[in-house]
Amino acid sequence: MSDDDNSPISARAAKQLFAEFKSAPALVLAVSGGPDSVALMWLAARWRRSLARGPELNVVTVDHGLRTEAAREAREVKRLATELGLAHRTLRWRGAKPTTGLPAAAREARYRLLAQAARSAGASHVLTAHTRDDQAETLLMRLLRGSGIAGLSAMARLSMRDGIVLARPLLDVPKSQLIATLKRARIGFVEDPTNRDASFTRPRLRALLPQLAAEGGDIRTFARLSARLARANAAVEVLTDGAERFLRLRDRGPAPQPGVRSFEASSFASLPEEVRLRLLLRAINAHGHEGPPELGKVEALLAALDQAVELSMTGRPRIGANDRTLLKQTLAGALISLAGGRIHIAPAPARRSKAGSRGE
Structure with a gap:
């Protein structure tokens, strides 16, 4: 103009x-x-x-x-x-x-x-x-x-x-x-x-x-x-697309169940923080059923997830540790968990109403 x-x-x-x-x-x-x-x-x-x-x-x-x-x-x-x-x-x-x-x-x-x-x-x-x-x-x-x-x-x-x-x-x-x-x-x-x-x-x-x-x-x-x-955001989105392909290529685990996003925790941990955050956002938006999550809540989830991943990779091994669930949280209708060295994002169970929980 x-x-x-x-x-x-x-x-x-x-x-x-x-x-x-x-x-x-x-x-x-x-x-x-x-x-x-x-x-x-x-x-x-x-x-x-x-x-x-x-x-x-x-x-x-x-x-x-x-x-x-x-x-x-x-x-x-x-x-x-x-x-x-x-x-x-x-x-x-x-x-x-x-x-x-x-x-x-x-x-x-x-x-x-x-x-x-x-x-x-x-x-x-x-x-x-x-x-x-x-x-x-x-x-x-x-x-x-x-x-x-x-x-x-x-x-x-x-x-x-x-x-x-x-x-x-x-x-x-x-x-x-x-x-x-x-x-x-x-x-x-x-x-x-x-x-x-x-x-x-x-x-x-x-x-x-x-x-x-x-x-x-x-x-x-x-x-x-x-x-x-906007230009910077577009560049990070391209990096996030590449990160998704990277996670799929590096994945040696079992095929995830239908309707579940799953990837290896160690590969996820190697990615930049902003990319990890966007991967979580994409998965929650895809599998949640309560609308887009607040950015601050996703950041808090990522911090907890990073801490749990680090513990799983550096903590002293114990009997059954590989199968132990180290993190389990719900956000925006999605269930995020860390177990067996893998991060899983799936639809969370529907919330029970208070009336239903009292048997009314």
Whole structure:
């Protein structure tokens, strides 16, 4: 994009933003009515008109039912979409809303509804309007939570969600350029008041950005840091893929039971710590049934496992030691154990309810 963060996006630049989607059968554009998503819709419509053949564009607005103004904003998006010659649907998040963790729950509901809309429209991608500003804010939020390298990579340009490709074509575009684009085109937009609500984390961090920028930590710098961390994360993932192949080649033990991941403890111990951590994460995600585990809990498990492996390799042998279970823990619905010089990860037994344990 242009180095001038306040210049409108040209037709040529927009063509580059959307070029990879030219052969898609259909696309869903997630449009809330705010400046970022309205700019996404306007730029995509202009790009599509420049093509002899291209994907069908479907605009979807998700009404979370949290603000009375949302219905009116959805109607305004529909009006603009119709003017641009695009189909529009409004989807509503129905049912009870949680009293805590509302932003995360609303985000999950939005992506679920968007994926459903994509499948119904025969679309291969859902396009969202996340910008460079959003990327910087996401990095800061995850930094304060103590996220690992994968989390600090923030948002990827392309990712899979519910069988649909989630694409963020504006991820390297500053919000100021999108606003400049809409002003030149004389396209109106709304501002969601929750974006300034200090009861939520993201708006509070957003308010700090001018102070951080004065110290050299501007949005461009944070986005660049996120890209570099994403590059490092991709490299570690390649190393972890190689480590899995290494463990299989070095394995001289019996074939594991179906549904169980198993590898030699000594070979596992020879790998770098970050790689061992990711191997555990992969196995737990594959065999657990309670969702992704917290990184801190996996780190604690790895520390206990490393200690048990070291004991098994350096401790004084005793009768039956080779068959003794040196560690047995459950995490995120997976059972992790160390016995006979091997690490095993399998689905954990279902938890018994308190009522069931009393025989009621």
